[in-house]
Amino acid sequence: MHNEDPFLSALREWMEASMHRSFHAFIRHNRESALSLSQVNTLFRLYHHGNSSVNDLANYLGITRAAVSQLLDPLIDAGLVLRSENPEDRRMKLLVLTDQGKDRVQKSMNTRHAWLSNLAGVLSDAEKGQLLPAIQLLNQRTRDLNLEHDRPCQTDFKA
Amino acid sequence: MHNEDPFLSALREWMEASMHRSFHAFIRHNRESALSLSQVNTLFRLYHHGNSSVNDLANYLGITRAAVSQLLDPLIDAGLVLRSENPEDRRMKLLVLTDQGKDRVQKSMNTRHAWLSNLAGVLSDAEKGQLLPAIQLLNQRTRDLNLEHDRPCQTDFKA
């Protein structure tokens, strides 16, 4: 059903292997961070998606607004997130990652991707040169996907 | 500090973007699965790593043996995991994924990777042809990494 396309099948294998490796590091790192999974996901969402409302995050995380409101408090106290009013609709809050928050996310990403250095270590310079344009192409097209699909973010759950 | 190597930097960008997409699907899928995060991680560990002991899993997940023993019960009741004695050391249990368990993991993987089909959709056949050998090379070298690093799995935590 899924393996007709050798390209997709190779891509899936790569994704699964890399996810599995990164995920382990992520879980371990998370356990030491004194933040809940939803809190870390919130930081990552704000990092990747940009400013959001409480409702946005609730939809994204699949939990209630009340829960989001509560998990945000410690993040704001810690100076990782800024909570201000949305001037266009003062019912909403505008949640923004602070520089400290961005830093935190980047450190977490580095932990998740530490194993990539090992992978780079077993590749020759020639191979890296061959791989680089391929990965850059993937990155470019993945960025394009963002522009296509990321707009209807307020209505993709519990609509 | 990390961005000296353009190859590594491109690889990191790819990893982060793909992780973020897959992770969201994973969290959502997990919420509906009636399994805890540790239980799902257990299934994935058994899928990728092969048969393990309770102690192995505890080290891998970073929780106590008692916790693992308890989270296994429902998995065994559901027919996803088989628990038998290790004949070489009858103190240990041998935990094995059943066919049903493997199925469950594969379904979960498909959910995580659904967005890859969208990515494949915005790539031309020519581009796919160019990317395929690159991804296959990455897969091959990642598999090699497994052989190097996966052996000392019983002592890599709380040693």
Place this chain on the structure above:
DNA sequence: GACTATAGTTAAGCCCGTTTAACTATTAAG
């Protein structure tokens, strides 16, 4: 055989992330 160490299980209790429900504040509709 006695002692110690290791693997796993069980039960009690704790912690904390989430839900529910009630409330305030702002916007939209009649």
Place this chain on the structure above:
DNA sequence: CTTAATAGTTAAACGGGCTTAACTATAGTC
């Protein structure tokens, strides 16, 4: 202006994942 709808917060209560501690069973050691 009144009514209804939406966004967010707060506090109480629930539930489940994990730890601790006590126990059983097998393996290694003297």
